[in-house]
Structure formats: C-alpha cells, structure tokens
Amino acid sequence: MKLLALLMLLPTAASFTINHLNHHLNSGLAPVRVGSPTRTKRLSRVPKLNAGGGAAAGVEQYDGVRIGPPPDLPSLLLHNRIVYIGMPLVPAVTELIIAELLYLNYESSDKPIYMYINSSGTLSQDGRPVGFETEAFAIADCIRYIKPPVHTIALGQAQGAAAMLLGMGKKGFRYALPNAVITLTQPKGQARGQASDIAIRAKEVMANKKVTCDLIAKATGKSIEEVEKDCQRVKYFDGEEAKDYGLVDKVLHSTKDLPVEPSFLS
Template sequence: MATCFRLPMASTAPCSSSSSSPLKHRSFNIRCAANFHTSTNIPMPPINPNDPFLSKLASVAANNPDALFSRSQNSEVPPYLDIYDSPKLMATPAQVERSVSYNEHRPDTPPPDLPSLLLHGRIVYIGMPLVSAVTELVVAELMYLQWMDPKEPIYLYINSTGTTRDDGETVGMESEGFAIYDALMQLKNEIHTVAVGAAIGQACLLLAAGTKGKRFMMPHSKAMIQQPRAPSSGLMQASDVFIRAKEVLINRETLVKLLAKHTENSEETVANAMRRPYYMDAARAKEFGVIDKILWRGQENIMADVMAAEEWDKNAGIRVADDF
C-alpha cells in the first residue's frame, strides 16, 4: 500500500535533485511516506457498525497506521488477521440454529412434528397403548403446559387400549396408567378429556379423571373397563407367579376405587361391572358416569324429544308378555 502514495508525494515533495541516483529517490520516498502516515489522517470509507472485522480494522488504522503498512511480505498469517487475539469470522453452528425460525408461508426449515403443533394448541393426544415411551411423553407435555400457563385448560384426546392390545395381550405395566393419572391430579389446570375411538382399561380411567363437566365422548367411540391382566409368567417358579398375582389384585382394587370416585358409583357396582369386560357406547358411558356430554351437534336436543321404548309401548297399548 505504500506504493500508492509515492506518486502524490513525489509531485508535492519540496526538493529533489535530478542528478540524484534512483536509490536516493527510493529512500527519500519511503521517508516521506512514513512522515505522511504519522502526520496525516488517512481518510476512511464509511464502516458498517455491525461488521466487527471492518470495525476493528478501522480502529487499528486510526490509532496505529504502522501496524497496517509495516507488514511482513512472507508472513504465513493471512492478511490483517494477526491483529485479532482470537478471530471469529462466522457464527457458531449453535448460534445459527437458534437464529432460525419456522414460517409455514416461507418454509426455510423442516416443519415441526405434529405432536409439537398440537402442543402449541394445548392439546395432548394419546393414540397408542400406554407403554413407557408414551407415558414419558404425555407426562412431560402435561408438566410443560402447566408451566406455560397454569390457568388455561388442557385438552386430552384419548384413543388407546390402555396397558393391553386390542386382543388382550399385556404390553405395559399398570403403573404406566397410574403415572399419567397422578400427573393429571397434580395439575392446577382444568383437564378436558375427549374419547375418540376407544378408551379401554386404564385409558377409560384417564377419560373419567377429567374435570367434572368437561369429560366428552365422540358419538361412535367405545369405552371399556376390565380387570388388570397379569403378564405372561413363562417359566417362572410358583412363588414368583404368586407375587405377580398378588400385585394384579392390588392394582384391581386401586382401579376400582379410582373409577368409583370419578364415576360416583359404589365400589361394589364398579367391581361387579368389571367381572368381565364391560363395554359402553357414548350413551351408556354417560349413564355410568364416565363422561358428562356426547360431542354430537344437536344430538342431546334430539334425544331429549324421543320417548323411551317402554313409554312408547305403553302409549301404543303394547304389553310385554315376557321380560327378557
């Protein structure tokens, strides 16, 4: 950069003998350039304040120009990077990741998963049997929603066969359902439960555990209560089988007490209903106390205008010969 100032300094130099050798001209120009750098402010172009590299370069040029012009030509350091103690030319990957936001109208990043989108609407969806992975996710979502806002309601949609599969095979421990139930009981929020599809076993308990008056069921959903099942004993010895059977009986007593509490039935009534798998459609589930309302537009008004079958037969003059 020193050569760019030679021509102006040579034309404005106060004295220069034509008989001097080229070597004297060169040494004179270097001395004049050094005096020029130390005595004259170098005009600087406008600097972007958001560019840390150029800002640092401008401050060095203003305070110590020799650091810029007295450069080593054979240095292995890239130009002007040695003035930084720890140069950073770009953001770290973590900073870049945090600066990216998702916009569905201008998708620069992959969209979030559906459970995350539902969680944004304060909706928790249980669509699988209650295994440990499902329990972990549901309990974490419930705690997160309470932390976000302890006053807004949480909507729990249920389509689950509980701790068993549809064929009755055990897939999870009864403690998985009790874990979600205990988490629901600890929340300060209102819990609106909605059955879509099926709510069987422990899932039926979660349906009934919603806030009173806020428990719903789709018109063609099914609810079912049943006794807890013991997992396959395999080649266990007799004492281990007895221990498991005892634990199943304890879980059954706990399930009966909780269902009786939330359905407002006696424990004897619930225990008798659970002797065999007890299926309930939406109307029977409402009658049993599992839910409060059926989510069918206008259905309740229509059903209120329809007489019961016995009343219809009585008004029509039909007498039932044999009760069966």
Template sequence: MATSLQLAMASSLAPSSSSSSPKRRSFKSFCSISSRNAATIPMPPLNPKDPFLSKLASVAAASPDPVLPRSSDSDTPPYLDLFDSPKLMATPAQVERSVSYNEHRPRKPPPDLPSLLLNGRIVYIGMPLVPAVTELVIAELLYLQWMDPKEPIYLYINSTGTTRDDGETVGMESEGFAIYDAMMQLKNEIQTVAVGAAIGQACLLLAAGKKGRRFMMPHAKAMIQQPRVPSSGLMPASDVLIRAKEVITNKDTLIKLLARHTRNSIETVSGVMKRPFYMDSARALEFGVIDKILWRGQEKIMADVASPEEWDRKAGIKVLDGM
C-alpha cells in the first residue's frame, strides 16, 4: 500500500511535456529534488497480515474517488488541499470506526451505577439516612422482591445513620425505622455487609440481616448511640418537651430492636448506649451485631491458631485454681 502511494505521488510530481512558467519550473525542480531525497529514506516494515491495513486497502480500492486527487488549481502545490476536503480524511476514519468502535459501542446510553448494582441484587447505602435515601432504598428493596422473591438481597452499608459524623442530626429516626420495617416485611433473605461505618440507625440495619449472613469488613466500624434531639430553633418550651419525649420513645424502640437482633439483654444494650459505643469488626462480632468478618483467608489463619490453653501448656504455664 505504501508503494502505491509513492507511485501516485511520483506520477503527480512528474514534469509535464508542455511549457510552463519559470515559477512552475522552479517548483517542479524543487519537487524532483525532494522526491530523490525521499527515495533514500527507508520505509518502515509493514505487516501484511494487519487487519486494519487490509480493511483500509479494500475500502480505498472500492472507493470511486482516487486516494489522493490532483488539485484543480494549478497555482496550488499538489496535495496541500487535503485539509480543505474532509472527504479525503473520511476514508481511514470510517474504517477505524467500523473496525474497532462500532462493534463494541452500546446501542443506548449506559445506565447509572446504582442501576448496575441493582442488576446484581445489591442495594448500597452510602449516605446518611435522609428522606431521599430512604425513598430510594425502600423502592429498590420492593423492586428486587417483585423481580424474584426467592433470591437473596445484598445490603451494603456505609452510613452515619440519621446523624452526620460530627453528631448533627440530618434526619428523623423514622427514616431508619422505615427501612427496617421494609426489610422485615420482605420475603427475600437480606444479607448485610458493613463497609466503612455503620452508625446509629445504620448499625440497626446491619444487625437486622439474616442470622448467619451478617458480615463486616475487617477495618469497618460500627457504633450505637442514643438518638439526638433535632434542632429546636425558636420553638416554645412545650414543643421542645414534646420533641424530647419523642426522642426518648425512639431510644426505647432502638434498644429493644438491637437487643432482639444482637441477642443481648435490654439492660446490656441500654448500658452501652449511655455514651457512643464504638466497635471494630472483632468487637461487633463479639457483641452480636455481625456473624462473620469478611477477611480473605481468615478461616485458614484462625484454624491454625492454637487455643489459649494450648498456648499455656506449651509455655509451661500452670493456671492456679481460682485465678
């Protein structure tokens, strides 16, 4: 193909038999010198089995127009009008699109990322539980149940609950209870996974997964705390008291639900909730919030670890009675 292009350029630059002006002769002599110099430049090797070059050659051969047409203006040097003719550049570009782009280009715009996760039956809570998040999560749960009421649903949680990380209230406690009630009403098995943080109401959602299928990443955090009183602003004292009573009611409800799903007593949960109670993955497993830590290779590592009694026996330590 490169040889044909060189022949085309050589034939175009050949001197004409008719007389021409001195300006034209000087240009021809310049072109002849350039062609002689170009002939000494070695051409890079071409792969005859290259599919793109083969396709390009076939399209160029089938094109009714010449690959490099002569300029109709005698005052214009040959081939410099390529930039004025977009059709000339369309042949290789069209081949490139037909070979590598159109074959893999989607026929419609791709969906957003939550839709792709939803296709894998994954519901991801990555924001505080504000009304917009609650609406989307419940809608996704109901949709997945409608699609298949027997397949499990995977709920990934990375949320600070109804508060921000600094403790400021951003949503009512009913937002978390709404998602919890939807989870309890679904026919599907819901597997929960904590990634990052599960704080407050988000910790309740983590513990509300199916027993044996509640997971946590090794470096994730869980925390339970008392509900916060929303900003009262310029409310009268009577309205502030009503809000305080409602917060106490939500606190009692949260304690009962956490005690049910963690299998701890109400007194135990109420005692640790007096102050923010942070849990790493190991502590959350011990407290009953989760059932397993998603640590790749953990089962083999823990199976090779000896028991405390075995460590003491090998170390020659004798445990005294009553100690």
C-alpha cells in the first residue's frame, strides 16, 4: 500500500518540477538544476542589430555570451543599398537581383546602389552552361531602367555575362579589386532533338552573342567588331587590364577609395 501511494504521488511531483522550471523561463530567469543550490542569474538584454538600423527587441545574453539569433546579413546589406551577385546567373538569382534593384529604386531614386559581382556568369566553374544569357540581359535592362546610379565592383571573378554587367555600371563608378579576374567569352548553348531544333537553338545563341558584344562595346567604347574578335576565345583581364580595356574605371585597394561609402562604413 505504501508503494502504491508513492507511485501515485510521482505525477504530481513531476508536474510541480515542470511548472517550477517554466516559471523561471517565463520570468527571464536562467534555468536552475532541481535539487542543487545553483544561484539564479537573470538574462540580460542588449540592443539588437537589424536591417532597419534601429534598436528594437533585444538579443539575449547569458554570462556575457550572446545566445540570440545571428544578424540577418542579406537584409543588412540591402538596407545599405548593397546588391551581391555571388552565384551563376540562373533564374532564381536573376529574380532576386531584379527584385532588390526595383525595391531600392522605389526606396530612393538618387542614392547609389552598390553591386558587388563575384560570378561565373551563365557558366559553371568547369565551363558548362547553367543559365541563359537572357538572365543577364534582364539585369542589364533593369540597371538601365531604374533611376539610381549603379556602382559595380568586381571581386573574385566576373566571367562572360557577369563581366558585361560589370561594364554596365555608371561610367566613372565601375571598380575592380586588385586580384579580381574579369573574363570575356562568347555564349555557350546546348541543343538536343532533331536537326531543325538544333539549328533554331544555334541561331538563338548567335543572336545572344551579338547582344552581349553590343552591350560590352557600348560599355567600353570599343567597336562591336573588336569586341566580337576578343570574345572568339576566352580573354582574361586583371584589374588594371580591365581598366585599360574600359570595363572598369578604377582598381580599389580600400573602401576609402569609394567616392561614396555605404552608411555603415562611414
């Protein structure tokens, strides 16, 4: 009988323990270990860095260690009018870049947009086509459509269609970091099916090549014939060579070299 009575009391004791712990958590107190004399410590609140730039809901710290979520870096960059292209130009990337450009256009029509480019264009790292040149054309048209000036900065790599976007930035505000590699190359395409389908696809690839070379020629001030010749084979530039070619206007060695710094750097 005594054993039975003891078993009947166990759920009540467990419920008391759970409720006791919940009380500590809900009141902002650190959990305590049941049955030990651990000293209770109150969680501190510190200002939270969020994309809006203001101090809102706090990030929790315990014994000086940050335990809140990490900052929302994409939103933080967007808030400071920075657009980062760090992947090949596939539809999902194009959709995001255009959405960011349109948003920043309607947020302010005169503040510059900083577009950092580290992309292999429409090709994968091993040279396989993974996107269509029309993705780059859509971004290029959007750059020309919106009112804010777009300052382009190449870091890492800007290959093919990405190099074309680099040159599409506002004249005088196109940059490359010292070790950036800029590459001119002609579009590639894959075609399957019957001969007529392959011929149609080949015609489209040649049309895309003409548009790409035309945009690069306008960006660099060179003739379209010269650009087409340079795109016949892969042509590599470092920052200074890209400057001489007309794809960029300056090689940056520090953010201090930017004519206008993003607000969180100044």
